[in-house]
Amino acid sequence: MADVENVYIEAEFAKDWEAAKAIHGDKTCKADLARTDAQRRADAQAQIYADAAANPNASVSFNFVHHIVCSLDVHLEMARRYQGAAPRPFNLDTFRCETIDGKQLDPTETFMDSLTSPFRRVIMDAKGVVIDVSERRFFTGIARTALQISHDECEWPGCHVPSSRCHGDHTLSKQNGGPTTQVNGSILCQRHNRHKERGYTVWRDPVTGDLHIKTPLGTQIC
Numbered sequence: 001m002a003d004v005e006n007v008y009i010e011a012e013f014a015k016d017w018e019a020a021k022a023i024h025g026d027k028t029c030k031a032d033l034a035r036t037d038a039q040r041r042a043d044a045q046a047q048i049y050a051d052a053a054a055n056p057n058a059s060v061s062f063n064f065v066h067h068i069v070c071s072l073d074v075h076l077e078m079a080r081r082y083q084g085a086a087p088r089p090f091n092l093d094t095f096r097c098e099t100i101d102g103k104q105l106d107p108t109e110t111f112m113d114s115l116t117s118p119f120r121r122v123i124m125d126a127k128g129v130v131i132d133v134s135e136r137r138f139f140t141g142i143a144r145t146a147l148q149i150s151h152d153e154c155e156w157p158g159c160h161v162p163s164s165r166c167h168g169d170h171t172l173s174k175q176n177g178g179p180t181t182q183v184n185g186s187i188l189c190q191r192h193n194r195h196k197e198r199g200y201t202v203w204r205d206p207v208t209g210d211l212h213i214k215t216p217l218g219t220q221i222c
């Protein structure tokens with residue numbers, strides 16, 4: 001294990017050395033390096049873990065679900081900042097950005113993670129009692145953006161609600177085994193999204209990519 005760690009530390013050292021050499025040339029000495037020994041060791045350990053998680057032949061599956069708790073205020077503020085708005089202070093009364101065990105997390109990293117991961121809405125009352133948990137995992141972030149790029153308005157025939165005001169959603173619900181993939185995604189306005197709960201059947205042809213809709217009475221409308 002020490003050997004593996006040393007190889008990684010040497011690699012971090014080589015990176016610093018190359019960067020310093022580009023500035024100081026042959027006069028480069030250890031004092032010119034950007035990181036201390038301790039910093040390089042910490043970065044080397046982080047790299048070992050990152051490489052282990054990225055290894056498809058690892059002895060354990062890294063497709064684990066990690067739970068992150070983030071208050072709505074924090075998420076909305078990070079979304080504002082992500083779009084280039086000037087930072088506003090967080091509301092410390094409602095601020096939550098942590099693991100499920102209460103370990104504090106960086107809001108930027110948490111927000112970036114939410115762009116590529118599904119999330120669940122949890123509503124708590126003033127006493128912190130959970131009063132509602134959404135069953136559905138929403139399409140969000142990059143997946144949602146990708147759906148919006150491919151459709152500039154609601155996919156329901158004749159509906160022109162712009163894509164930015166639509167929901168990315170599962171065509172075949174998660175409950176019924178529908179995967180969170182582009183093929184199983186549809187972009188529908190709020191009104192038409194609710195039609196799916198009112199007996200309309202919505203599915204996408206995996207070959208043509210066309211969306212098909214059947215009314216509760218069985219008439220196919222597209």
Ligand SMILES: [Zn+2]
Binds near residue numbers: 156160161188189191
């Ligand atoms: Zn619509």
